[in-house]
């Protein structure tokens with residue numbers, strides 16, 4: 001899974017599937033994150049509706065992340081550009097690993113919180129009811145944990161995005177373009 005420095009003749013950028021999944025997941029995290037932060041602000045009458053939208057968005061993220069990891073294990077990422085320093089090269093791997101871990105664990109804990117709150121998934125045409133009675137002893141700690149881990153994800157993804165912009169605007173080493181759909185690339 002680790003990347004090598006100093007490219008040889010391999011591809012210079014991630015493939016279209018990896019890029020599409022990266023940006024779709026990033027956009028959905030913004031949506032799920034904003035909905036999550038607004039949970040307590042909705043009027044009581046519409047709160048369950050919005051929590052369901054948040055949960056369904058989160059399930060979609062979980063499915064895309066699973067697909068992303070499956071794809072990633074079968075496709076070696078491109079070598080890093082030669083200008084990238086040893087520090088960035090070594091740091092990026094554990095950061096990406098941690099992002100993947102958070103992207104898996106947060107939705108799973110969200111599912112426990114949702115189900116043990118006695119809530120029912122409503123997918124429009126289909127409803128999924130696990131018949132679990134609301135149990136505060138379960139959903140209260142998992143809700144807190146889900147929230148704290150989501151904040152950690154926002155922080156880490158924010159630093160990750162800032163690092164990508166730093167590479168692009170200051171170091172100008174071509175790291176961002178590896179994940180940027182561009183027709184100019186050869």
Ligand code: HEM
Nearest residue numbers: 032033036037039055058059106107110111113114147150
């Ligand atoms: C990466 C995906 C997700 C992110 C970023 C996310 C983020 C958040 C955030 C920021 C909160 C508010 C925490 C707080 O107020 O301290 C929250 C609450 C919650 N999330 Fe998620 N979430 C995700 C996925 C899911 C999934 C998949 C489910 C369920 C299937 C879920 C269910 C919930 C529930 C039930 C709450 C508590 C709502 C309440 O106040 O009753 N989340 N989430």
Ligand code: HEM
Nearest residue numbers: 026029072077092096099100157161164165175176178179
């Ligand atoms: C919630 C938001 C985001 C998440 C969860 C996320 C997650 C990830 C992960 C897990 C990877 C590793 C790819 C792999 O090798 O498997 C990655 C790569 C990358 N991401 Fe993000 N990302 C987010 C937002 C952004 C943003 C906003 C930018 C740009 C401003 C960005 C730029 C990049 C770049 C350039 C790479 C390739 C890095 C490299 O070549 O080593 N990401 N991202």
